[in-house]
Amino acid sequence: MSSSATGPKDNDFTVRIANVNGTGSASANAMLMKALFRMGIPVCGKNYFPSNIQGLPTWYEIRASGHGHLARSGRVDVMVAMNAETYARDHACLAADGYLIYDSTWPRSQLFNRTDIHVLGVPLSRICNENFAQARSRILMKNIMYVGVLAALLDMDMQIIKDLLNEQFKAKASLLDANQKAIDLGYAYAKENFSCPLPFRAVPIDKTRDHIMIDGNTTSALGCMYAGATVGAWYPITPSTSIMDNFKKFCEKYRKDPETGKSNFCIIQAEDELAAMGMVLGAGWNGARSFTPTSGPGISLMSEFLGYGYFTEIPAVLFDVQRCGPSTGMPTRTQQADLMSCAYASHGDTRHVLLFPANPEEAFYHAVQAFDLAERLQTPVIVLIDLDIGMNDWMCRDLQWDDAYQPDRGKVLTAEQIAALPKFNRYMDADGDGIAARTLPGTHPKGAYFTRGSGHNMYGAYTEDAGEYKAVVDRLLVKFETAKKLVPQAEIHASEKTRLGFITIGSSDNAVKEARAVLAEAGVSINYLRVKGFPFGKEVQDYIDSHERIYVVEQNRDAQLRSMLLLETRVDPNKLVPVLHYDGLPILAATVIDGINQDLARGKAA
Amino acid sequence: MSYIGKPKVAHPGLPRNELNLTVRDYEGGMSTLCAGCGHDSITGAITQAIFELSIPPHRLAKLSGIGCSSKTPAYFASASHGFNTVHGRMPSVVSGANAANKDLHYIGVSGDGDSLSIGLGQFMHAVRRNLNMLYIIENNGVYGLTKGQFSASADIGSTAKKGEANQQPPIDPVLTLLSMGATFIARSFSGDREQLVTLIKAGLKHRGLAMIDVISPCVTFNNHEGSTKSYEFTREHAHAANYPDFVPPAKEIRAEYAAGQAMPVQMHDGSRIVLRKADGAYDPTDSVAAYQYIHKHRAAGEIVTGLIYIDETKPDMHELANTPPEALATLPFARLCPGKKTLASIQSRYR
Numbered sequence: 039m040s041s042s043a044t045g046p047k048d049n050d051f052t053v054r055i056a057n058v059n060g061t062g063s064a065s066a067n068a069m070l071m072k073a074l075f076r077m078g079i080p081v082c083g084k085n086y087f088p089s090n091i092q093g094l095p096t097w098y099e100i101r102a103s104g105h106g107h108l109a110r111s112g113r114v115d116v117m118v119a120m121n122a123e124t125y126a127r128d129h130a131c132l133a134a135d136g137y138l139i140y141d142s143t144w145p146r147s148q149l150f151n152r153t154d155i156h157v158l159g160v161p162l163s164r165i166c167n168e169n170f171a172q173a174r175s176r177i178l179m180k181n182i183m184y185v186g187v188l189a190a191l192l193d194m195d196m197q198i199i200k201d202l203l204n205e206q207f208k209a210k211a212s213l214l215d216a217n218q219k220a221i222d223l224g225y226a227y228a229k230e231n232f233s234c235p236l237p238f239r240a241v242p243i244d245k246t247r248d249h250i251m252i253d254g255n256t257t258s259a260l261g262c263m264y265a266g267a268t269v270g271a272w273y274p275i276t277p278s279t280s281i282m283d284n285f286k287k288f289c290e291k292y293r294k295d296p297e298t299g300k301s302n303f304c305i306i307q308a309e310d311e312l313a314a315m316g317m318v319l320g321a322g323w324n325g326a327r328s329f330t331p332t333s334g335p336g337i338s339l340m341s342e343f344l345g346y347g348y349f350t351e352i353p354a355v356l357f358d359v360q361r362c363g364p365s366t367g368m369p370t371r372t373q374q375a376d377l378m379s380c381a382y383a384s385h386g387d388t389r390h391v392l393l394f395p396a397n398p399e400e401a402f403y404h405a406v407q408a409f410d411l412a413e414r415l416q417t418p419v420i421v422l423i424d425l426d427i428g429m430n431d432w433m434c435r436d437l438q439w440d441d442a443y444q445p446d447r448g449k450v451l452t453a454e455q456i457a458a459l460p461k462f463n464r465y466m467d468a469d470g471d472g473i474a475a476r477t478l479p480g481t482h483p484k485g486a487y488f489t490r491g492s493g494h495n496m497y498g499a500y501t502e503d504a505g506e507y508k509a510v511v512d513r514l515l516v517k518f519e520t521a522k523k524l525v526p527q528a529e530i531h532a533s534e535k536t537r538l539g540f541i542t543i544g545s546s547d548n549a550v551k552e553a554r555a556v557l558a559e560a561g562v563s564i565n566y567l568r569v570k571g572f573p574f575g576k577e578v579q580d581y582i583d584s585h586e587r588i589y590v591v592e593q594n595r596d597a598q599l600r601s602m603l604l605l606e607t608r609v610d611p612n613k614l615v616p617v618l619h620y621d622g623l624p625i626l627a628a629t630v631i632d633g634i635n636q637d638l639a640r641g642k643a644a
Numbered sequence: 645m646s647y648i649g650k651p652k653v654a655h656p657g658l659p660r661n662e663l664n665l666t667v668r669d670y671e672g673g674m675s676t677l678c679a680g681c682g683h684d685s686i687t688g689a690i691t692q693a694i695f696e697l698s699i700p701p702h703r704l705a706k707l708s709g710i711g712c713s714s715k716t717p718a719y720f721a722s723a724s725h726g727f728n729t730v731h732g733r734m735p736s737v738v739s740g741a742n743a744a745n746k747d748l749h750y751i752g753v754s755g756d757g758d759s760l761s762i763g764l765g766q767f768m769h770a771v772r773r774n775l776n777m778l779y780i781i782e783n784n785g786v787y788g789l790t791k792g793q794f795s796a797s798a799d800i801g802s803t804a805k806k807g808e809a810n811q812q813p814p815i816d817p818v819l820t821l822l823s824m825g826a827t828f829i830a831r832s833f834s835g836d837r838e839q840l841v842t843l844i845k846a847g848l849k850h851r852g853l854a855m856i857d858v859i860s861p862c863v864t865f866n867n868h869e870g871s872t873k874s875y876e877f878t879r880e881h882a883h884a885a886n887y888p889d890f891v892p893p894a895k896e897i898r899a900e901y902a903a904g905q906a907m908p909v910q911m912h913d914g915s916r917i918v919l920r921k922a923d924g925a926y927d928p929t930d931s932v933a934a935y936q937y938i939h940k941h942r943a944a945g946e947i948v949t950g951l952i953y954i955d956e957t958k959p960d961m962h963e964l965a966n967t968p969p970e971a972l973a974t975l976p977f978a979r980l981c982p983g984k985k986t987l988a989s990i991q992s993r994y995r
Contacts, residue, residue, distance in 0.1 A: 264987070288990075300969075313736035313769065316735075316739070319729075320737035320738060321973075323727065323740075324705075326744030343733070441984045480745060489726065489727045491730060
């Protein structure tokens with residue numbers, strides 16, 4: 039059962055910390071989350087941060103869920119209000135019976151007019167001023183001190199917190215002592231002045247074994263390194279930047295030649311996204327696995343090259359870490375609103391292969407698979423994640439790697455194969471799967487061909503001939519059919535008992551699964567399908583055919599996934615009911631539940 | 645354009661290069677440009693230069709953007725991979741291609757619209773990363789394929805075919821690159837084959853980005869009286885700062901230059917360019933002097949040609965990126981994937 043329905047319990051509560059950007063709260067928040075994780079309690083952390091370096095409000099939300107529900111909970115049971123600017127708001131959003139922790143060094147009582155909450159004042163600034171000399175450390179220690187307060191209130195394992203501190207500051211003993219002191223001071227104050235623990239607390243269980251806490255930009259970067267990508271080209275853009283930062287960090291460590299110190303990779307920070315895409319195509323044409331991380335505005339800029347890559351059939355891998363659009367939108371807020379712009383990017387008849395991982399774990403595997411698909415299908419492949427997956431730490435199963443894995447380089451002719459041909463024809467489909475063999479520059483003089491975005495025939499020659507042109511674009515459709523069989527199949531949980539179904543995508547997964555569990559307890563049984571790739575496979579059509587009413591849950595205003603299903607499958611539009619969430623914060627189970635209940639009520643009224 | 649292709653048979657008496665190939669083996673498809681187009685002369689010069697350098701055709705990659713100029717890679721080296729990119733974006737594609745395989749020779753062919761308008765940003769950034777390539781701008785001051793609009797290299801007062809005069813100042817790729825710290829800057833004229841062939845050879849031997857701005861008259865839209873990029877105007881106003889000769893590695897410098905008049909420049913691979921200096925004072929390793937020299941002659945209505953500036957000491961993109969000697973695209977997977985054990989140890993940090 040979700041806490042939104044029943045209120046907090048042991049291992050079922052949400053803590054929100056309101057702070058000011060740039061005050062070092064990130065490490066305190068990460069420590070709290072990690073401590074719960076190490077206590078064996080499933081946990082998720084959502085960071086709501088501004089498009090700013092210092093000074094604007096920021097919130098961090100930690101949900102502990104012994105049941106393993108890891109979507110955003112939508113309620114706040116404990117609020118740590120560290121930002122005077124947002125006190126009023128933070129105080130207002132606390133659930134009834136919730137706990138408000140604030141810095142009581144200065145009186146703020148006029149704002150705290152609610153009588154249905156518990157107010158716990160901790161003189162954080164005063165304690166810091168009495169115990170720390172430097173101005174900067176007073177600010178930083180104030181933030182680490184609330185870790186101690188919460189540890190006491192929630193009965194967290196202090197040894198785990200101590201271990202985390204030791205790991206974090208193992209190279210800086212002076213910082214270690216100061217941080218430990220701050221935590222101890224906060225812990226002692228809470229023990230002395232409040233009744234600890236609260237009626238709900240953290241109880242050690244064993245539900246996080248063989249799991250890690252990691253964000254999707256990190257796992258995407260790992261996937262690129264493991265897939266053997268050697269060329270990365272990019273233009274920095276929130277929220278995708280840490281993909282390349284991490285790729286670089288990992289490569290610096292694991293891709294340096296141990297003897298020569300040479301870098302077995304090349305990262306180019308391009309002048310813009312257009313150039314980044316051009317670089318990826320140039321490298322792909324030349325036989326390197328190459329990729330670019332970007333976000334929605336970057337996809338807009340790359341669109342001309344995406345159409346070029348589609349038509350000239352060059353492998354390329356893109357990561358679109360979606361943020362709130364349109365235009366600049368809200369760069370530090372999440373959405374799934376680039377589905378259409380990625381699927382059909384560029385002028386003319388273009389359709390692209392897409393992958394939709396639902397969490398950081400899947401992002402790792404999809405990253406590797408994207409390179410295989412791009413080279414097998416000789417086309418750009420876009421991995422769509424979003425800010426929620428990319429930048430928040432998610433609890434994931436351990437990532438696995440099979441050392442027997444060999445990259446699928448697709449149909450690339452060797453020098454011997456080329457030499458044996460009477461003539462090489464770049465765009466001739468010998469196998470009937472729509473994929474023609476290619477050659478890499480430098481391999482053999484007989485393998486030369488001309489890559490051009492203008493009309494070309496199956497021999498690779500320039501053409502304006504109607505029939506020759508049509509033969510090429512029709513073959514690309516055959517290739518798209520082949521792609522349907524190669525992209526990862528949808529995840530389906532279905533029983534014969536119900537004709538109601540969900541279809542969802544990417545990071546909406548957890549909220550839908552939680553909603554499904556809650557609804558099932560209330561007697562409403564709904565089947566589940568999550569698309570993992572585009573073009574949609576046969577299993578998606580079969581699922582649609584076998585359900586009467588399907589709730590399409592996604593995080594954008596215009597029901598883009600639903601539109602794509604209407605375009606790409608045979609389905610009565612009335613059958614697909616949109617359930618939408620698009621305010622920039624990660625989707626809630628409650629949004630899904632409300633959407634279904636409203637639709638069911640409408641059905642009964644009719 | 646001509647509709648009669650040359651038969652692909654070489655005269656037995658044609659000279660052969662070190663690979664036992666004739667110049668015919670470096671030719672491409674038949675040109676579809678207007679008869680007399682300057683670009684076709686440049687194509688001829690490129691063909692001659694790569695033949696003389698004995699570059700194996702399949703070890704050459706030829707890339708371009710969009711426009712009349714950018715069609716020309718189809719007209720030389722049929723046995724080389726060609727890449728006609730999108731408008732103004734050839735530099736990024738060469739950047740990626742070169743990152744993947746440093747072992748090929750890269751020739752990028754662009755035009756004044758492609759490089760100085762839509763692609764100015766990419767052009768500048770390719771220069772900035774000192775991408776190892778030969779970058780040829782076929783510069784005619786006009787948009788030919790869309791029938792005669794001024795380009796960004798048109799001079800103030802130069803008139804279009806219908807008489808309209810250009811009022812905006814030109815972007816001069818030579819002056820722009822001098823200010824950017826480019827490492828090989830040259831200018832030539834499509835009608836001066838001897839100078840052009842030598843500059844192309846030197847440019848291909850240069851480590852880093854070698855840019856040759858080639859004035860290439862458009863016979864259809866910009867070869868009239870009043871144009872400053874016509875055959876007649878360029879022939880009259882070209883001023884050669886030097887006459888380059890290319891000397892392959894291990895060959896003696898010919899001794900016919902008077903002392904003080906010949907300036908050898910050592911290239912990265914041991915070959916040399918010997919500059920027969922038209923003007924005894926000109927030093928192509930002094931960028932400040934080069935800048936002044938061009939301005940002085942421009943004030944006199946003259947277009948300076950020759951090797952304007954060269955610096956063989958600067959690192960190229962790969963040296964800066966510290967890549968291995970082999971092409972990245974050819975590295976075996978075992979050297980790229982850290983494997984299962986490492987993945988387990990990486991994950992210990994995320995618990």
